[in-house]
Amino acid sequence: MNLLVSCSGLSKSYRSGIPALDRVDLKLTPGKIIGLLGPNGSGKTTFIKILAGLLRPTAGEAQIDRKDIGPETKALVSYLPDKMYYAGWMKAKDLMDLFADFYADFRRERAEAMCHALGIAMDMKIKTMSKGTKEKLQLILVMSREARLYLLDEPIAGVDPAAREFILRTILSNYSPESSVLISTHLISDVEPVLDEAIFLKEGRVVRYDSVDNIRQAEGKSVDEVFREIFRMIPMGGEWPC
Amino acid sequence: MLRKLLKYDLRANLKIYLLVWPCIIAFALLGRLALAADWHGRAATILTVSTITLFILAVIAACAFALIISIIRFYSGLLRDEGYLMFTLPVRPWQLLLSKFITAILTIAVTAVICFFSVILVFDGVDGLLNLLKDLLTRMDFPSGLTLTLILLLLFFSMCAGILQIYLSCSIGHLFRSKRILWSVLVYYGISMALEVIVMIVGIGLLGSQQMMDLLFAESPNAFLGIVAGFEVLLCALYFFLSERILRKHLNLE
Known part of the structure; x- marks a missing residue:
């Protein structure tokens, strides 16, 4: 089997002692858009x-393309964190230079074309950009690589519907059949239309991993509805207070 | 990859220093002009004193600034949000650490040299500056040149150990879940105190007593300077090794 990501018994505990990830076993293949779904604190960000x-x-x-995690796998992975990682002194052009220098798979012309389409000037200082523009620039850089694995941590959290559409369109139009996209989110209904597979994480454990079609067929419900069912909060005593 | 990292770290630092260095030189030239001018009266005295005071303050500020910038570049570049970018580049943690270190050393050294020659320029003029340079070069050929070289080496390695001690303190401080800057400062003072105790115990243990150490310094200053410089090199290696290990195995970005 053509494996892109393989994890066995993957666990992570922080100093509090509570496991953020608990014996996760997963095998992901290329050419898929995979949703990493779970509520806050379920271990999505830790896994990514x-x-x-x-x-x-x-x-x-954990291995990516049968290599242990390290500089070799970092060259294959394009990662979008859930925060801004820019240095204050940089302009958009400086970031393009940095990506072009360190990542052989970075397609500068593609990034510049997307920036141009969104009106992001190359000599614009990043610290003068609006939050939305910064987020778009970061996504453009990440998706302008021809990486094997895209790791997108909450890419649509806290953005307006127009930006959400732009993000999903960018993801769909830039990934290739040789690569996979892992999107972590708890906003299922927005990403469901683009997902091929879904991983449900609960308290650090994988409670379900299947193709979106199988989930819909087996449950007769959308992935969003299945998610709500799995992660429904039960109040103390079983009933909500009046 | 280290060369590429250096390119970006130097570029980040130069954006700041290209404002600082010309300022020091401008203040030095103003100071020199004020001292050399043949003017008299109360207003002239006030102007001269003000100019020289400003120059001295600028030099002190530049030296403090150089150290602060090197700490900020390390802390914000590797242990805050920018760390998400740097630690996902296809490079090894030791390369990230070394790049920050070399950049800090270079910028601090250039700032120190500019400050030193600016002081000479203000108080001795251009002739005095040239004479000092000639004197320095001549001294290197004398037997005492070895002592001078050892002192310069000791200063250099002490500066390196000082910076790496700050890096190690920040690396340990960032392992805590909150109040990371406070923890970094406490760790820094903890390391400094532990070091003083160790030096005292080892020094007295090896040489018999404090008097023996004083005697060694008086009788053979070159040997003493060499031992201390060697000790600073060992400290540099230890600090670098520990910092790299923490960043490699226990990275804990917020």
Whole structure:
């Protein structure tokens, strides 16, 4: 099987002792858009950070393209964090230079064309940009790489519907059949139309991993409805207070 | 990859220093003009004193600024949000650390040299500056040149150890979940105190007593300077190794 990501017994505990990830076993293949779905604190960001090489697991192992996580896999992974990672002194052009210098798969002309279409000037200082423009620029840079694996951590959280549409369109139009996109989110209904597969994470454990078609067929419901069912909050005593 | 990292770190620092360095030189030239001018009267005295005071303050501020910038570049570049970019580049943590370190050393060294020669320029003029340079070059050929070289080496390695101690303190401080800057400062003072105790114990243990250490310094200053410089190199290696290990194995970005 053509494996892109493989994890076995992957666990991560922080100092509080509560496991953020608990014995996760997963095998992801290329050519898919995969939703990493779970409520806040379910371990989505921890899982993505381990694959991006920002965190080391407490136990178990993770591989990308059959390589242990390290500089070799970082060259294959394009990561969009859930925060802005720009240096204050940089202009859009400086970031393009940096990506072009460090990533052989960065397609500068594609990035510049997308920036041009959105009216982002290359000599514009990043600190003078609006929050929305910064987010779009970061997504443009990440999606302008011809990476094997795109890790997008909450790309549509806190953005307006127009920006949400732009983000989903950018993801769909830029990824290739050799690569996969892993999108972490708890806003299921917005991403459901673009997903091929869904991973449900609950308290650090994978409770379900299947294709979106199978989930819909087996449950007779949308992925969003299945998500709400799995993660429904039960109040103490079983009833909501009046 | 290290060369590419250096390019970006130097570019980030130069954006700041290309304002700072010309300012010091401008203040030095003003100071020199004020001292050399043949003017008299109360107003002239006030103007001269003000200009020189401004120059001295600028030099002190530039030196403090150089150290602060090197700390900020390390902390915000690797341990805050920018770390998400730097640690996902296809490079190894030691390359990130070394790049920040070399950039800090270069910019601090250039700032120190500019400040030093600016002071000479103000108080001795251009002739005095040239004479000092000639004197320095001549001294290197004398037997005492070895002592001078050892002192310069000691200063350099002390500066390196100082910066790496700050890097290690920040790296340990960032392992805490909150109040990371406060923890970094506490760790820094903790390391400094521990170091003083170790130096005292090891020094006295090896040489017998404090008097023996004083005697060694008086009898053979070159050997003493060499031992201390060697100790600073060891500290540099230890600080670098520990910082790299923390960043590689225990990275804990917010």
